[in-house]
Amino acid sequence: MPRAFSVDASSIEHAAQVLRAGGLVGFPTETVYGLGADASNDEALKKIYTAKGRPRNHPLIVHLEDFAAVAQWAKNVPGAAHALARRYWPGPLTLILERADGVSDLLTGGQDTIALRVPSHPVARALLAAFGGGIAAPSANRYGRVSATTADHVRSEFGSAVDLVLDGGACEVGIESTIVDLSGPQPALLRPGSIGAAELEAALGIVLAGAGAASPRVPGSIAKHYSPQTPLMLMEADLVVELAASMTRQGHKVAVLARSARQPLLEGMTWVAASSEPAAYAHDLYANLRALDAAGCGAILVEEPPLEPAWAAIHDRLTRAAAGSPTPDAT
Numbered sequence: 001m002p003r004a005f006s007v008d009a010s011s012i013e014h015a016a017q018v019l020r021a022g023g024l025v026g027f028p029t030e031t032v033y034g035l036g037a038d039a040s041n042d043e044a045l046k047k048i049y050t051a052k053g054r055p056r057n058h059p060l061i062v063h064l065e066d067f068a069a070v071a072q073w074a075k076n077v078p079g080a081a082h083a084l085a086r087r088y089w090p091g092p093l094t095l096i097l098e099r100a101d102g103v104s105d106l107l108t109g110g111q112d113t114i115a116l117r118v119p120s121h122p123v124a125r126a127l128l129a130a131f132g133g134g135i136a137a138p139s140a141n142r143y144g145r146v147s148a149t150t151a152d153h154v155r156s157e158f159g160s161a162v163d164l165v166l167d168g169g170a171c172e173v174g175i176e177s178t179i180v181d182l183s184g185p186q187p188a189l190l191r192p193g194s195i196g197a198a199e200l201e202a203a204l205g206i207v208l209a210g211a212g213a214a215s216p217r218v219p220g221s222i223a224k225h226y227s228p229q230t231p232l233m234l235m236e237a238d239l240v241v242e243l244a245a246s247m248t249r250q251g252h253k254v255a256v257l258a259r260s261a262r263q264p265l266l267e268g269m270t271w272v273a274a275s276s277e278p279a280a281y282a283h284d285l286y287a288n289l290r291a292l293d294a295a296g297c298g299a300i301l302v303e304e305p306p307l308e309p310a311w312a313a314i315h316d317r318l319t320r321a322a323a324g325s326p327t328p329d330a331t
């Protein structure tokens with residue numbers, strides 16, 4: 001169920017004016033918060049890259065009010081795009097399509113494709129309707145860091161670099177949209193999300209290709225991403241308990257994200273028992289990582305999620321969050 005509409009019409013109109021004036025607006029979507037700018041204003045788009053600290057060649061997603069708006073941003077739109085949009089838009093799905101002539105390199109990172117999505121969050125929809133154009137919005141976090149799923153997260157990431165943040169409550173899905181590339185000869189899954197590969201394959205009636213070497217560049221697929229500042233390590237449940245206890249006994253502060261409440265009762269340990277149900281786990285994931293990061297510990301130990309399709313997107317985010325941190329054996 002979409003959450004209650006908690007932003008009034010005058011705040012929406014004000015936010016639309018900020019966008020028209022070339023400013024940055026933090027706004028909720030059903031996945032994560034976006035850092036939005038007028039997609040047709042290059043000066044506004046440059047502000048996104050500066051605020052995020054994101055390299056200019058990393059492309060953005062353009063958020064649209066409805067499927068009819070796709071024609072302004074993409075060309076040679078294949079039947080598969082119509083099929084997926086009919087089934088999943090508005091919703092947590094991003095489509096990569098051939099870009100229309102004249103679309104800014106600041107949106108596409110200089111590639112000949114563009115990422116488009118019609119979000120379902122009522123505040124995002126109201127903002128798109130009031131603004132009347134495409135809103136470019138990456139996830140509202142500093143480059144490589146944990147995504148934002150509340151308005152407070154956005155404010156703490158950007159401070160005065162964002163002109164306005166619309167507060168639509170905690171995001172329902174909690175992790176970024178599924179990205180499907182329809183610009184090549186065969187549809188490819190570029191980023192797993194709450195809409196799973198099997199569902200997409202059923203909707204398309206074909207098997208999806210994984211992101212191959214020839215796929216367009218996707219910064220979300222670089223190794224380190226979605227990362228807390230504290231080193232994060234993924235390991236199986238028994239090792240979490242063992243390592244957390246031994247590190248705590250040695251006087252280290254340890255943070256744990258586990259699916260079980262089997263908490264060894266030791267002082268100096270911060271233990272978050274996450275849901276054992278994937279949708280609820282995803283809903284809380286980034287808020288949990290932020291809380292554990294803020295606990296001032298030397299390490300965050302995360303219990304590995306199950307190797308099941310329903311956990312694929314969570315697995316993806318946690319693996320990237322852990323990239324570059326020491327492995328359990330090395331501690």
Ligand code: TXA
Pocket residue numbers: 029031032033034035058059060061094096107108111113114115117137138139140175176177179190216217218219220221
């Ligand atoms: O759920 C979401 O998708 C959120 C909300 C705000 O809509 N947005 C989001 O944006 O996650 P961002 O910028 O953090 O991630 C977008 C991903 C990046 O990995 C980017 O490289 C990829 O989409 N992307 C954008 N344009 C692309 C293109 N033309 N080809 C391939 N990947 C593209």
Ligand code: MG
Pocket residue numbers: 138139147
């Ligand atoms: Mg992001």
